[in-house]
Amino acid sequence: MPISPNQGPTSGGTTVTVTGVNLANATAVHFGDRLATVAANTPTSVSVVPPAGTGVADVTLTGTGLTTTTAVRFGSAAAAFTVVADTTVAAVAPAGAAGSVPVTATTPGGTSNALTYLRVSPPAI
Numbered sequence: 001m002p003i004s005p006n007q008g009p010t011s012g013g014t015t016v017t018v019t020g021v022n023l024a025n026a027t028a029v030h031f032g033d034r035l036a037t038v039a040a041n042t043p044t045s046v047s048v049v050p051p052a053g054t055g056v057a058d059v060t061l062t063g064t065g066l067t068t069t070t071a072v073r074f075g076s077a078a079a080a081f082t083v084v085a086d087t088t089v090a091a092v093a094p095a096g097a098a099g100s101v102p103v104t105a106t107t108p109g110g111t112s113n114a115l116t117y118l119r120v121s122p123p124a125i
Helices: none
Strands: 016-019 029-031 034-042 045-049 058-062 071-074 080-085 088-092 099-107 115-119
Touching (some): 029 058, 071 088
Antiparallel strands (some): 016 045, 034 045, 058 088, 080 088
8 A cells, every 4th residue: 555655754753645445444544553633534645743752753554465474674674573464564664775665574474565665764963
């Protein structure tokens, strides 16, 4: 499921939209172990406001058959993750250089197609 934007400030507050199917009754979206505020949802999208402290480090992966997830990788780097439900895995993006990195989830059934995660450089002061 695409997430837009796929980055944001650690202060939270940026509306994030997750698109997919069967989302009309979505009541919760987590960024890691933190609950986001659901702002609106339709059958194909749910808009949420992440809480402060989540920034771009907490990533929610959605799909099907995720209960048996054994690994989440950002490029070649293993990520800490928690299986939230059969359709949701919360992962913490490992540190790395700014730029695009492929994200995959692995289950006993195989490895998912990669989706792109964009790491941004910290702001210069």
